[in-house]
Amino acid sequence: MNFVWGLLGPETLSSARRTRTLGLASVVRYFNDRAVPGLGGVWYGKQVMLALLGVVVAERAKQQNPKFNASNIQVANAIEALACWSAFKNNSASDPRLRGREKLSGKQAKDFVFTSARKPGFYLTQPMRMQTVQPLPALGFVTATGERFNSFTPTQEGLKFVEAACEYYRPYNRDVVSHLMKWVLGQDKGVNTDELSNALSPLEVMPDEARRLLRERLKQGNTERHNALAWIETLKGGQAKTASGELQRPTQIGETHWRDIHAGALFLPLHDLAVATLDAVEDGMGQDCSLENGAEKAKAQLQALKDASQKFLDFKYTGRQDALDFCGQCVAEPVNALCALVQRDETVLRWDGEKIRRGPAFQGNAVREADPTQEPAGDTPVPPGLSYRFRNLYRLNLDLNDELGAWLNPDNNEGAA
Numbered sequence: 001m002n003f004v005w006g007l008l009g010p011e012t013l014s015s016a017r018r019t020r021t022l023g024l025a026s027v028v029r030y031f032n033d034r035a036v037p038g039l040g041g042v043w044y045g046k047q048v049m050l051a052l053l054g055v056v057v058a059e060r061a062k063q064q065n066p067k068f069n070a071s072n073i074q075v076a077n078a079i080e081a082l083a084c085w086s087a088f089k090n091n092s093a094s095d096p097r098l099r100g101r102e103k104l105s106g107k108q109a110k111d112f113v114f115t116s117a118r119k120p121g122f123y124l125t126q127p128m129r130m131q132t133v134q135p136l137p138a139l140g141f142v143t144a145t146g147e148r149f150n151s152f153t154p155t156q157e158g159l160k161f162v163e164a165a166c167e168y169y170r171p172y173n174r175d176v177v178s179h180l181m182k183w184v185l186g187q188d189k190g191v192n193t194d195e196l197s198n199a200l201s202p203l204e205v206m207p208d209e210a211r212r213l214l215r216e217r218l219k220q221g222n223t224e225r226h227n228a229l230a231w232i233e234t235l236k237g238g239q240a241k242t243a244s245g246e247l248q249r250p251t252q253i254g255e256t257h258w259r260d261i262h263a264g265a266l267f268l269p270l271h272d273l274a275v276a277t278l279d280a281v282e283d284g285m286g287q288d289c290s291l292e293n294g295a296e297k298a299k300a301q302l303q304a305l306k307d308a309s310q311k312f313l314d315f316k317y318t319g320r321q322d323a324l325d326f327c328g329q330c331v332a333e334p335v336n337a338l339c340a341l342v343q344r345d346e347t348v349l350r351w352d353g354e355k356i357r358r359g360p361a362f363q364g365n366a367v368r369e370a371d372p373t374q375e376p377a378g379d380t381p382v383p384p385g386l387s388y389r390f391r392n393l394y395r396l397n398l399d400l401n402d403e404l405g406a407w408l409n410p411d412n413n414e415g416a417a
Contacts, residue, residue, distance in 0.1 A: 018361045022344040031264030035387030038138025041131030043392035044399040046202045051132040057180045078117035083200035096376035097202040109192035139217040165210035169199035235381045263317035277301040288355040295334040
């Protein structure tokens with residue numbers, strides 16, 4: 001079977017106000033999760049560790065002081081900010097494992113009082129913690145009454161992982177959790193120590209035992225994730241093999257799993273094609289536009305969207321009716337397809353029943369804002385077109401082998417960063 005592989009994008013399509021999910025957010029999440037279940041946006045181990053550390057410290061603080069009212073999110077965000085600041089002050093070079101350079105620039109140790117660090121404006125609005133909401137329960141590190149981070153409670157496996165990750169660090173001759181608990185309770189302001197910086201810094205690789213435990217959790221609990229990791233481990237030697245330009249199913253991946261991956265690769269480009277269609281209509285538009293004029297402006301984009309949608313329909317994937325419904329709309333006559341897209345938009349363009357009109361985020365030209373949750377730059381041997389989660393899994397596997405720092409910074413003799 002020959003087919004064209006499309007880009008399977010991240011499930012958080014961005015939080016910028018112009019972002020248009022077009023009612024596809026659920027199906028995007030589905031195809032990403034079918035690719036590598038439970039991985040979320042994680043691509044190196046310290047992301048998991050720092051978020052989980054926030055949950056552990058918050059719980060310990062509440063046990064110590066029942067009146068402590070900071071949430072898991074506030075504690076985890078503050079710890080992540082502290083971790084990145086600790087790394088920035090010791091490393092001037094740019095590194096994708098660090099976030100919030102502009103927000104943290106100029107901050108001193110005295111600024112890291114928890115009552116300040118817990119506030120939303122202190123650090124990023126989209127911290128790395130958000131990429132761990134799915135992995136923490138999926139890997140068995142927390143239990144939850146719902147899908148919200150504030151409902152997480154650490155499990156014994158989670159406590160064991162945090163203990164292993166912090167085992168060799170003793171800030172002020174305390175274990176890391178106890179020291180951070182005193183910090184969030186306002187009992188100790190001493191956060192500017194090498195011991196704490198090394199324990200938290202995203203640039204410092206986790207100890208062997210912590211990496212072993214994380215790999216163990218990746219392999220347990222889900223066959224598809226286990227098989228995906230087994231395949232990724234074989235790619236360290238180079239690009240996946242192809243025959244006659246056709247990507248072959250890896251022996252580690254089951255047929256049903258591969259069909260889901262293939263279907264997602266066919267479907268996910270449709271979101272970008274649909275947005276490109278809407279962008280073409282928006283470009284230079286006045287106060288309103290007829291469907292006929294809009295369809296003429298976006299003639300090429302509508303045809304590309306129709307062709308790609310037909311390929312998905314021809315694949316006869318029945319796992320997601322919403323995906324089939326969307327493709328059915330896109331293969332209709334151009335004016336009908338455009339009308340359906342505008343009705344799904346309502347952000348930049350809106351349909352009033354007679355004409356296309358400007359929506360609340362209309363700017364008159366296409367503006368694609370960067371997505372802060374996107375994967376880091378850097379080439380991987382994962383075949384083009386597969387879910388971004390496979391590329392993240394490749395990077396995570398490097399990290400678990402203490403090879404990520406050197407891979408990200410090949411010109412530095414850093415070993416780990």
